[in-house]
Amino acid sequence: KAGVTQTPRYLIKTRGQQVTLSCSPISGHRSVSWYQQTPGQGLQFLFEYFSETQRNKGNFPGRFSGRQFSNSRSEMNVSTLELGDSALYLCASSSLTGSTGELFFGEGSRLTVL
Amino acid sequence: AQSVSQHNHHVILSEAASLELGCNYSYGGTVNLFWYVQYPGQHLQLLLKYFSGDPLVKGIKGFEAEFIKSKFSFNLRKPSVQWSDTAEYFCAVNAGTSYDKVIFGPGTSLSVIP
Numbered sequence: 001k002a003g004v005t006q007t008p009r010y011l012i013k014t015r016g017q018q019v020t021l022s023c024s025p026i027s028g029h030r031s032v033s034w035y036q037q038t039p040g041q042g043l044q045f046l047f048e049y050f051s052e053t054q055r056n057k058g059n060f061p062g063r064f065s066g067r068q069f070s071n072s073r074s075e076m077n078v079s080t081l082e083l084g085d086s087a088l089y090l091c092a093s094s095s096l097t098g099s100t101g102e103l104f105f106g107e108g109s110r111l112t113v114l
Numbered sequence: 115a116q117s118v119s120q121h122n123h124h125v126i127l128s129e130a131a132s133l134e135l136g137c138n139y140s141y142g143g144t145v146n147l148f149w150y151v152q153y154p155g156q157h158l159q160l161l162l163k164y165f166s167g168d169p170l171v172k173g174i175k176g177f178e179a180e181f182i183k184s185k186f187s188f189n190l191r192k193p194s195v196q197w198s199d200t201a202e203y204f205c206a207v208n209a210g211t212s213y214d215k216v217i218f219g220p221g222t223s224l225s226v227i228p
Contacts, residue, residue: 042220056215
């Protein structure tokens with residue numbers, strides 16, 4: 001069974017640009033969560049999608065957005081990039097949301113903003 | 115809002131030493147608790163989880179954790195660590211509903227010296 005796939009793995013952008021990250025969940029998983037990982041801050045929850053609907057949202061500004069497609073693939077977008085957006089962005093899929101489903105993580109997309 | 119704290123940012127141990135990593139959460143209701151591990155160069159993976167029942171749960175690779183409801187704690191233990199346990203460990207919690215987000219602590223970096 002293929003794992004969670006995230007693309008691109010690495011990318012470099014400059015301030016003010018926007019970026020789109022993609023996540024393909026494990027086949028059959030309908031929940032996709034996104035996290036921002038930075039040193040010392042751990043994993044900060046961005047949002048979670050289930051069946052194309054955003055069900056949970058973290059405390060990030062509106063520049064961070066996401067969506068989920070009918071095949072459960074998800075994308076997240078960050079507009080007007082800032083230096084502080086440099087981080088590892090992790091996607092996790094689950095067969096069910098939250099409590100009853102183990103999160104399966106991808107390897108992440110490492111974003112560097114210059 | 116839920117939050118998770120981990121007692122130590124970085125722990126250094128010699129092989130065969132015993133390990134205990136502290137984790138406290140803030141949430142008054144029913145919770146589900148997790149420990150995830152991130153080995154160097156690998157993706158996050160589930161170490162163990164508590165949903166209900168016996169508060170002492172056993173996970174992979176000889177790890178165990180004890181849920182103490184009165185202390186809002188879920189500490190991770192291993193009687194004898196190995197060099198291969200060098201990794202970052204994350205405690206996580208979500209409210210005891212099917213649809214709530216999983217919140218992670220800031221992580222504890224464990225270095226095991228041969």
